[in-house]
Amino acid sequence: MGVTLKLSEDEARKIVEKLNFRHEYDTVIAVLQHYETKDILMVGNMNKEAVFKTLTSGMTHFWSLSRKKLWLKGETSKHFQLVEDFFIDCDEDAVVFLVNPLGPTCHTGNYTCFYRNYRSFIAKH
C-alpha cells in the first residue's frame, strides 16, 4: 500500500495555472492507471476545480461531460481512488494519475472501464 499524495493549496494552484485546459468545457484529459499493476482503469475530463480538488484531497475528481457537474469518483460507491503519483504530458493538456482504487473502477462493477478488447466488442454488437 502506497502513500496518498496530497499537495498544498499553493502547490496545486501552481500546477492548475500551468496546465492547458484546451479540451471541451475547459478540461484536460485525465488517465487513471493502477499504481501497482499499471493497468489503465479509466479516462475522464478534469476542469481546473477537479484538478485542484484531486491534488489537495488525494482523491480523483472529474468534470462530468454528460451531467455537466463536478464529480468525486466514489461519492456514491465509496470506491474512491487514492492518488499515488501524478504526471503531466509534453503539451500539458493531458495528465496521468497513478491510483490505488478502493473498489472496482467501472460503474458496471468491472475492475477497469477497459474490460473489453476488440474481439468481445465486435461479438457483443
Add this chain to the structure above:
Amino acid sequence: MGVTLKLSEDEARKIVEKLNFRHEYDTVIAVLQHYETKDILMVGNMNKEAVFKTLTSGMTHFWSLSRKKLWLKGETSKHFQLVEDFFIDCDEDAVVFLVNPLGPTCHTGNYTCFYRNYRSFIAKH
C-alpha cells in the same frame, strides 16, 4: 516482439460504427500504452477515419486538434507505433491501444509524453 494487429475493413467498420465519437471534432480519446512495460506513452484524439486507418494498417493515426488534419504517428520520424491489442471503455468514447513503438513517442525525444511528474513540473515553471 509481438504480432501487429491488422483488422479487415469489415471488422474495422463494425468497430467504428459502434464507438461514440462524442469528443471535440467527433473524436474518441485514444491512450497509447507500451505493450510490454505498460507505461502510458501518449494521449490523443481519433476521429472515425483515424480509428479505421489505425485498425486496418496496424499503425496509430490521430486527428490533430491543433493542425485540424489526420496524422500518421511516425510519418516524419518513422517512429511508427505498431498496434498489439485494442480495448474499448464502458461508454465507448475512449480506447486503449497496446503498442510497440519503433522509437521515442514524444516529439521532445522522450520515451513517453508523460516524462514529468508533478515535482519537476512545478520546479521547471
